[in-house]
Amino acid sequence: MDFADLSRPFVIAHRGGSLQVPEHTMEGYRVAVGQGSAVIEQDVSRLADGGLGVMHDGTVDRMTTSSGNVADHTSVTWKQLDIDASVTLGGGWPDGLRPPLFEEVLTEFGNRVLLCAEAKSSDAMGPMIDELERHGVRPASVLLQSFALADCRLALSRGWSVIWLGSTDVARAAAEGIGWIGPPAGRVTPEICDAAHAAGIRVACYTVNRRHQRDAVVAAGVDAFFSDDPRYVAGDADRRASDLFARQTWLPGMLPDTSRGRFHPDDSSWGSDASDTVHSTLMGFLAPPDPAAFTLHLDVRVDGTCRRSGGSVLLSTDDHPYRPSSRSSPGVNGYLFTVRGDGSLDVQRVLEGVATTLASSSGGTAPTPGTYARLRITVTGAGLSFTRADTVAETLTVADTTCRPVPVVHLGSAFAGARFRNVVFA
DSSP states (O other), X not given: OOGGGSOSSEEEEXXXXXXXXXXXXXXXXXXXXXXXXXXXXEEEXXXXXXXXXXXXXXXXXXXXXXXXXXXXXXXXXXXXXXXXXXXXHSSSSOSOBOOOBHHHHHHHHTTTSEEEEEEOSTTOHHHHHHHHHHTTOOGGGEEEEESOHHHHHHHHHTTOOEEEETOOOXXXXXXXXXXXXXXXXXXXXXXXXXXXXXTTOEEEEBOOOSHHHHHHHHHHTOSEEEESSHHHHHOSTXXXXXXXXXXXXXXXXXXXXXXOOEEETTTTEEEEOXXXXXEEEEETTBOOSSTTSEEEEEEEEEEOOSTTOEEEEEEESSOOOOOGGGTXXXXXXXXXXXXXXXXXXXXEEEETTEEEEEEEOSOOOOOOTTOOEEEEEEEOSSOEEEEEXXXXXEEEEEOOOSSOOOOEEEEEEEXXXXXXXXXXXX
């Protein structure tokens, strides 16, 4: 397959799909390809001995158990680094993975998978092309990238297609013979896409991780977009009616609104650690069988005993991020259901990110510390109900139809740790 064979717009697995797999690892690339990604991205820097290492950052601090500059490593010491997967992903992957050399990527994936390789260091583009040619990789199966116009000129002079990253300068790109521009997603407009297409230039924007963002850039006319969660933005194939937290692995659409949380292997749950703020995480893989009417069952553990603390479920109309502490969550509309540390229940309507209380209980029996409360949320065309159904039976009923449908799930916590499991739509 070559890039010319792809239908547009197509998705590029940014860093291999770094929200589901350890970024820029051979293991992560294999998962991305196995999940159907036709294009995987590499960030390439030149090492001290002339080798080419694949890593996004200029240092190894964030991604490995070591510290220091990428450029100070040789090919030998590069392969001795340990990817710190448990920290960077929050669970689901073992430590001890190694960052790849570019030649390893080409050996396994060259001419088999479409590659989109960025020159991260100023001296990397020429050696990258040398390596591609040494491995006999077809130019039609590669898109090179750089923010530097000099790198783009070098790639073109040697017969390789290139994306000029960060640019919306269609006239300059056309004058240089550059076939792709790569603006940030927030700068994409229909006017830019129309002008680019009129000049024979294609547009690949970065980074698109939510479906509402995808819909906007696709409507504007992009030809491709980078995503850290390519499986989620590509379509609805992975949506399901129950969680898989017991597997302790990230699913498509588990995206941070404020934070991403982590898995808890001691009880096969997922949740947020204790903090002095409010957290929310999108569960984009969850979807009710019928968005118009459904019941959601779940178990919630709240590691706090005051009314201020709680575990919450937001049911929203789409996947805009909910950031309650910032008091700025434009586009978020739906209903927030909270079980408090003192056992009380709240139902709030959220419009453009602003929550208004519709119903609350004055206080029930607080859950026993370390145990789970069983909750049930029902949505119909006429109203909502929120039930606690463990050792305490209590229900709040609200006749409100302002926001419909509300099929998108966010799980969160307030001023306490909270854990979730057995999340199931009926």
